Amino acid sequence: MTAFATRYRTAEVDGVQLAYREAGDPAKPTLVLLHGFPSSSHMFRNLIADLADEYHLIAPDHVGFGRSAAPAVEDFEYSFANLSRLTLGLLDQLGLEKFFLYIHDYGAPIGLRIASAHPERVSGLIVQSGNAYEAGFTPFWKVLFDHAADRPAHEPEVRKLLTVEATEWQYTHGVPEDRLERIAPEAWLLDQAGMDRPGNKEVQLQLFWDYQFNLGEYPAFQEYFRTHQPPTLVTWGKNDEIFGEAGAVAYTDDLPDAELHLLDAGHFALESHGTEIAALIRDFLGRTA
Template identity: 75%
Template sequence: MSPFATRHHLVTVAGQQVFYREAGDPSRPTLVLLHGFPTSSHMFRNLIPALADEFHLVAPDHVGFGQSSAPPVDRFDYSFERLTDITLGLLDTLGIDRFALYLHDYGAPIGLRIASRHPQRVTGLITQSGNAYTEGFTPFWNVLFDHAKDRQAHEPAVRRLLEVDATRWQYTHGVPADRLDRIAPETWLLDQTGLDRPGNKEIQLQLFWDYQFNLDAYPDFQRYFRQHRPPTLVTWGRHDEIFGAAGAEAYARDLPDAEVHLLDTGHFALETHGDEIAGLIRAFLRRTR
């Protein structure tokens, strides 16, 4: 087996089984990859081997996603605070004290809670559609914020976001026609298989509702940016209709040295621009290790 091959593990953290992918030499600088909705660490399946010759990479599945535990909503507190606790618990269990963070979608409020509370542990930030500013919210979010105010009235509309057409759209919207052939159908089909597990839609509805509280933490995240000036790389789909390009550009307000790249694609930029992003990350981590 190649010394850079991806390895797959399960470890118990706070009573939950947490699955994670790992590659590279643990003595090298570590990059922790935090995925978003509705995917899993599978979204990093190509990025991990592309960087494992030089860096140590760890990509967990959040509880409720991928191969990690997915207890029913009445047996686990599905909140971004709790997912943050689990992620920190995993890093502590693995003895990873210093690391850079890759933030995508849901991974942003989780990773930025970690960074703002433990700035001494974080060597840098890479954000791909990982929002930290209200400017990033597009009209896509209207129904979700309505749901946060009145769950019962807006649940039918929100449930449509958990169906296969919506999952496919997340991968294909904003992608130029000449790059659509790079979107592998197993990406959205695998995600949909996870969403269709018994009880998982209720898990996702709970996290949809809890997302509103991430906005309360934005001032803390932005204060962290200003006070600690973490090296930051932004690689964001210019045509993302979930977290708009304004959310990428907003990072420069508090991090004037941030390196911002708006790519000609949508929400899942790694699917269409994986090689470009890997190159940007390699150069960034070399500068910030």
């Protein structure tokens, strides 16, 4: 096995088993990859292979996703604050004192909690549809915010977001016709298989409900940007109807030196534009790592 090969590992953090992918030489700069809904570290499989020759990569599965533990909602507090705490615990256990963060979707409120609390440990940010501004919310979110305000009344509608049709839509919507053939069907089928496990839809509904509390953290995230000016690369699908491009542009308000790239892609831009994003990251890290 070469140093570039991906290793599939687990660690126990506060009694919870977390799965993670690791590749590259730990002596080289570390990039921590934090996935979004409804995916797992699987979304980074190609990026890891592209970058492992020069960088050390760690990609955890959040609790309730991928190969990490998925306890019932009665047995575990599914909140973004708790997922952040466990992620930081994993990084501490792995001895990672300094790292870059790649944040996508759910990975943004998780990673930015860590960054704003421990700015000295974060060398820089790579942002792909990782929202930190209210400007990034699109009409897609109306039913979710309605659900947060009145969960019983809106849960039937929100459950439609947990179907295979909705999962496929997340991967394919906004992708140009000539790129659709690059979208691997097993990606959304794997995500759906995770959600179709007994009890997992209740996990996802709980995290949908808890998402409202991330908005209260946005001022702290934005203050972190303004105060610490972390080097930041934004690679965002301009056709993303979950987190709109206004959310990408908003980063430049507080981070005027951020590098902004709006790609002709959707929410899962790594699937259709992975080669381009890997090249942008390699250039960015080559200048900042």
